[in-house]
Amino acid sequence: MNDDLVDRLRLLRTAGIGPVTYRQLIMRFGTAAAALEAVPDLARRGGGKAPTLRSRADAEREIARVEKLGARYLLLGQGLYPRLLAQLEDAPPLLIAKGDLNLLGKPAVAMVGARNASAAACRFARGLAHDLGGEGLVVVSGLARGIDTAAHDGALETGTVGVIAGGIDIFYPPENEERQKTMFERGLVLAEMSPGTEPRARHFPYRNRIIAGICAGTVVVEAAPRSGSLITARLAAEAGREVMAVPGSPLDPRAQGCNQLIRDGATLIQSAHDVLESVAPAQPRLASPVQPYEAAPQPMNGDDDVVGIVEELLGPSPAPVDEIIRLSRGSPGAVQMALLELDLAGRLDRHAGNKVSLRPA
Amino acid sequence: MNDDLVDRLRLLRTAGIGPVTYRQLIMRFGTAAAALEAVPDLARRGGGKAPTLRSRADAEREIARVEKLGARYLLLGQGLYPRLLAQLEDAPPLLIAKGDLNLLGKPAVAMVGARNASAAACRFARGLAHDLGGEGLVVVSGLARGIDTAAHDGALETGTVGVIAGGIDIFYPPENEERQKTMFERGLVLAEMSPGTEPRARHFPYRNRIIAGICAGTVVVEAAPRSGSLITARLAAEAGREVMAVPGSPLDPRAQGCNQLIRDGATLIQSAHDVLESVAPAQPRLASPVQPYEAAPQPMNGDDDVVGIVEELLGPSPAPVDEIIRLSRGSPGAVQMALLELDLAGRLDRHAGNKVSLRPA
Numbered sequence: 001m002n003d004d005l006v007d008r009l010r011l012l013r014t015a016g017i018g019p020v021t022y023r024q025l026i027m028r029f030g031t032a033a034a035a036l037e038a039v040p041d042l043a044r045r046g047g048g049k050a051p052t053l054r055s056r057a058d059a060e061r062e063i064a065r066v067e068k069l070g071a072r073y074l075l076l077g078q079g080l081y082p083r084l085l086a087q088l089e090d091a092p093p094l095l096i097a098k099g100d101l102n103l104l105g106k107p108a109v110a111m112v113g114a115r116n117a118s119a120a121a122c123r124f125a126r127g128l129a130h131d132l133g134g135e136g137l138v139v140v141s142g143l144a145r146g147i148d149t150a151a152h153d154g155a156l157e158t159g160t161v162g163v164i165a166g167g168i169d170i171f172y173p174p175e176n177e178e179r180q181k182t183m184f185e186r187g188l189v190l191a192e193m194s195p196g197t198e199p200r201a202r203h204f205p206y207r208n209r210i211i212a213g214i215c216a217g218t219v220v221v222e223a224a225p226r227s228g229s230l231i232t233a234r235l236a237a238e239a240g241r242e243v244m245a246v247p248g249s250p251l252d253p254r255a256q257g258c259n260q261l262i263r264d265g266a267t268l269i270q271s272a273h274d275v276l277e278s279v280a281p282a283q284p285r286l287a288s289p290v291q292p293y294e295a296a297p298q299p300m301n302g303d304d305d306v307v308g309i310v311e312e313l314l315g316p317s318p319a320p321v322d323e324i325i326r327l328s329r330g331s332p333g334a335v336q337m338a339l340l341e342l343d344l345a346g347r348l349d350r351h352a353g354n355k356v357s358l359r360p361a
Numbered sequence: 362m363n364d365d366l367v368d369r370l371r372l373l374r375t376a377g378i379g380p381v382t383y384r385q386l387i388m389r390f391g392t393a394a395a396a397l398e399a400v401p402d403l404a405r406r407g408g409g410k411a412p413t414l415r416s417r418a419d420a421e422r423e424i425a426r427v428e429k430l431g432a433r434y435l436l437l438g439q440g441l442y443p444r445l446l447a448q449l450e451d452a453p454p455l456l457i458a459k460g461d462l463n464l465l466g467k468p469a470v471a472m473v474g475a476r477n478a479s480a481a482a483c484r485f486a487r488g489l490a491h492d493l494g495g496e497g498l499v500v501v502s503g504l505a506r507g508i509d510t511a512a513h514d515g516a517l518e519t520g521t522v523g524v525i526a527g528g529i530d531i532f533y534p535p536e537n538e539e540r541q542k543t544m545f546e547r548g549l550v551l552a553e554m555s556p557g558t559e560p561r562a563r564h565f566p567y568r569n570r571i572i573a574g575i576c577a578g579t580v581v582v583e584a585a586p587r588s589g590s591l592i593t594a595r596l597a598a599e600a601g602r603e604v605m606a607v608p609g610s611p612l613d614p615r616a617q618g619c620n621q622l623i624r625d626g627a628t629l630i631q632s633a634h635d636v637l638e639s640v641a642p643a644q645p646r647l648a649s650p651v652q653p654y655e656a657a658p659q660p661m662n663g664d665d666d667v668v669g670i671v672e673e674l675l676g677p678s679p680a681p682v683d684e685i686i687r688l689s690r691g692s693p694g695a696v697q698m699a700l701l702e703l704d705l706a707g708r709l710d711r712h713a714g715n716k717v718s719l720r721p722a
Contacts, residue, residue, distance in 0.1 A: 118611055247608030247620055250631040251481055259608055263629045268619050270611040 001060060005073065007032035007057035011039075014192060016051045016343075019090045020350050023076075024340050026093075039344055044339075045307060048345025070184075071098035071168050071317070080104055084211040088239055090162050091353060092192045092210060096168045099188035103159045108138040109279055110211045110236070112229045113147025113221035118254060121222035122146060124246065126154035128219070131272030133158025140215050142207060143176055145231075147221045152179060152187070155350045160187045161214065165207040166199035167191055191215075208232040217242030219269055219277045223257030225321070230257050233266065242278045244269045293337070306330050310338040311358065314348075318355035362421060365436065368393035370420035373454050374555060375400075377412045380451045381674045381711050384437075384706050385697065387454075400705055408666060408697075409706025426556045431545075432459035432529050439466055446574040450715060453553045453571060457529045460549035464520050469499040470640055471572045471597070473590045474508025474582035479615060482583035483507060485607065489516035489580070492633030494519025498640070501576050503568060504537055504550070513540060513548070519687055521548045522575065526568040527560035528552055551575075566602075569593040578603030578640045582632055586620030591618050594627065599713065603639045605630045667691050671699040672719065675709075679716035 011032045012022050036053060038346045043050035066073065074095040082104050085091050089234060097104075098263035109132055113331045129139045129151040139155035141148040143162035152160045162183050164172070166192040173178035183189050192206060193199075199207075208231050211219050218236040220243075223229035237243045243266040248255025262268050308327050313319070325335045339356060342348040349357045386396035397414060404411035405634045427434065434444045435456040443465050446452050458465075470493055472486060472513045490500045490512040498518035501511040504523035523544050525533070529552040532538035544550050553567060554560075558566075569592050573579050579597035583605075584590035595703045598604045604627040609616025623629050625652050628639045670689050674680070686696045699715060701711040 120610065124610070124612055246611060247616075247623070247629070248610050249481065249485070249613075249616075250578070250607060251485055252610075255608075255610075256631070257629050259629055262608070262623060263631075263635070267628075268608070268620055268624045270624075274624070 001063060004032060004055060005075070006059045007036055008094065009062055009074070010054045013037055013054040013059065013062070014039075014051050014348055018350065019093055021340065021343050022093045023091075024336065024343075028337070028340065041277065042341045043344040043346075046341030046343070046345030046347060047307065047311075048342075048347050049204075051344060051346065062194050066096055066125045066168070069098065069169055069195060071096050071195075072101075073097075074104075074190075082214045084216065084241075085210060088209065090209065090352075091213065092206075093357060094100055094192075095210070096191045096195070097188060098168055098184050099161075100159075100186070101188065103138050103161055103188045104214075106138045106159065107136070107279070108140050108161065108215045108323055109275060110140045110215040110218040110232065111147065111221060112208075112211065112218060112232045113151075114142060114227060114229065114254060115144050115146040115148075117146040117150075117222040118252075121246075121248075121254070122150040125150035125221045126271055128221070128246075128269075128275070129154030129160070130158075132275060132357060133160075135272055135276055137276075140211055142265065143172075143183075143209055145173055145176070149176065149188035151221075152183065155185060156182070161190060162187065163190045163207055164199070165193070165203035165213070167193050167195040169195045170198060172199050197278040204228055204229055205235075208310060209235045212236035212241060215238055215241060217275070218245055219244040219246065219275060220258050220261060220266070221246045222248065222254045223261075225257050227257055230261065233261055242267065244275060244278055246270070305336040306334045307341055310335055311342065311347075312358065314342075314358040316357055316360055318349075318351040318357045321354050321356055324326045324356065365393060366436075367417060368397055368425060369436065369455065371415045371417060371424055372396055372400075374415040374420065374423070375412050377705070377707055379711065380454055382701065384452075384455045385701050386706075388697070389701065393666075404705040404707075407619070407702030407704070407706030407708060408668065408672075409703075409708050410703060412707065417547070425554050427457055427529070430459065430530055430556060432457050432556075433462075434458075434464075435541040435551075443575045443576065445602075446571060449570065451570065451713075452574065453567075455553075456548060457552045457556070459529050459545050460522075461520075461547070461550065461711055464499050464549045465575075467499045468497070468521065468640070469501050469522065469537045469576045470636060471501045471576040471579040471593065472508065472512035472582060473502060473572065473579060473584075473593045474512075475584050475588060475590065475615060476505050476507040476509075478507040478511075478583040479613075482607075482609075482615070483511040486511035486582045489557070489582070489630075489633055489636070490515025490521070491519075491606075493636060494521075496633055496637055498637075501572055502543075503534060503572055504533075504541055505535055506537070510537065510540065512582075513544065517547060522551060524550065524551045524568055524571045524575070525560070526554070526564035527601065528554050528556040530556045531559060533560050534601045549550070566592055566596075567591055570596045573597035573602060574600055576602060578605055579603040580607065580636060581619050581622060582607045583609065583615050584616050584622075585615060586621065588618055591622065593624055603628065607631070607641055626692045640668060667695045667699040668702055671696055672708075675703075675717065675719040677718055677721055679710075679712040679718045682715050683716055685717065 029035040040050040049220040076093050125147045133155040138159040140161045141151040212235040220229050233243050245258035245266040349359050390396040401411040437454050486508045494516040499520040501522045501628050502512040571595040581590050594604050605617040606622040606627040686693050710720050
């Protein structure tokens, strides 16, 4: 068994260690093995109890299960891991993939929208996905009801990727079990969570960042205000990707989310041609290879006061890490280390946009 | 009878003297009377036959007719003439107005769209016009079928202006006769053509420039590609006004014009609030008084060669006047005069964007 993969899984599957913390630990300590050794000491310096590390046996069990399912791991920074996804600050350290991995090498566009979309919008989404597939684009969606289902169906012949919120072996919603199994054979399914994980509400935004992150752009087809599809659009925008939306009559409440997106700057989409026009120029810009772990391992900073200073600067409201570094007058490395220590001590919350807050006691 | 008005009408109603030529003549000669005297000589210098000037009797008859109709003239650069309209390069030298002239002093928004609009779009237009009226905006449209009719109806209680392509006493389409008469009483109707003029196809783009020109912005509600409403939108954009459009499903062919406008940069409109947000900041920028005839009368330039040089530089394709001035190495005044002479000789065509071409013989 691959020892490094076991160590990575032990670290990542430990409660309280999310993608950003994981990334920081690997950056600091070079390997998952070294990070695992350092965690207890770091947490103590952060003033809290060390998290209970996931056992070696647990990690080995997961690896065996993934193998048995006919799936495989994709590790951030290695091999087939999606190039554009690796650019996200909170890129998943690993993905579990089942299906045609060749699809990851092709340009992709996300299509998302309402689960309870109108029949007309579903028809439009299916046609748009079909046309995008005909133009050589892989269509990525979330295997949910409504627009997601229509998008996968429209692009099944040409190539479609489904990103799911639960484990790779969990079928949600149940009526999409056959569709997901078909995509194991003729498309690709990706999951961030370990096998057997039932999807919960909090998992869907994580899933959405992967959908947005894999793709050069995201098309929203029909979306209510404050819906998950708009979160995906926001995540796409934050990642510097194209945001596109299909308009509708102001008299149709289901069009309001998309119309508002367009008012906010999303490109109005009427056809596959419009999508190509938006996404094509974005490809070269994203062509440079990414080095997600580019920082060299750094020795621990001996300055014990930094944790105290950083702690004083933090409050319950999220503050940008850059601001904490500036106000602390410490070196970026020392402040990042202090944040990592507070994090592992269970005393830090990390937020989108590289912000942090002190967790209420 | 007002002699200056008679002279202006004689000049303006002469075949071949359009708004731009009229403006140039008044700028050169100070008064319509002086311009009338100069026309025959100018045309001869331009190498053509002088246009037959409209007779004094014809002009006096029109003035009497306008009075009898209970209408009145608005002269560019004077009194109640719409302030924003005066900024257009080809602003109508005069308008004939019947109704509540106070409406011209209020901020206005144009609403235009398809004559064969869907019932839903007409309902939306009526509601939008009503809401805009409630916010203190005058709603301007073209008294056509469909969206225009809905816009006038929605804003009848609060203030609406109809701009018509024919004479002030002509009702087109016939079913809008009652509506136009109601607007004589409770709104305002404007016409550029002389009374009795039946509207022809070529009159509608002229009418559209007035609709766009009076207003701080134009909202297009439902419009086919290559429709008159899109011309109005283009004229509004060229005049530096806000262009707004109401989106629709890509599956609805009647939404394509508006969706394309939005793709081209028009603001997506879902409600009166969206219109106000777009138009409100535009008001202060347009508040400075306009001096349409700001150039002092200039003596005729004695350089007879300029006509020849300008004529050589001109071709059948429209060329910018600025370019002709530059290439001719003549003074701007001399070149403008040469163009005026060619124009009055029936040998010049003037185009949008201050371009000119030689008329094919």
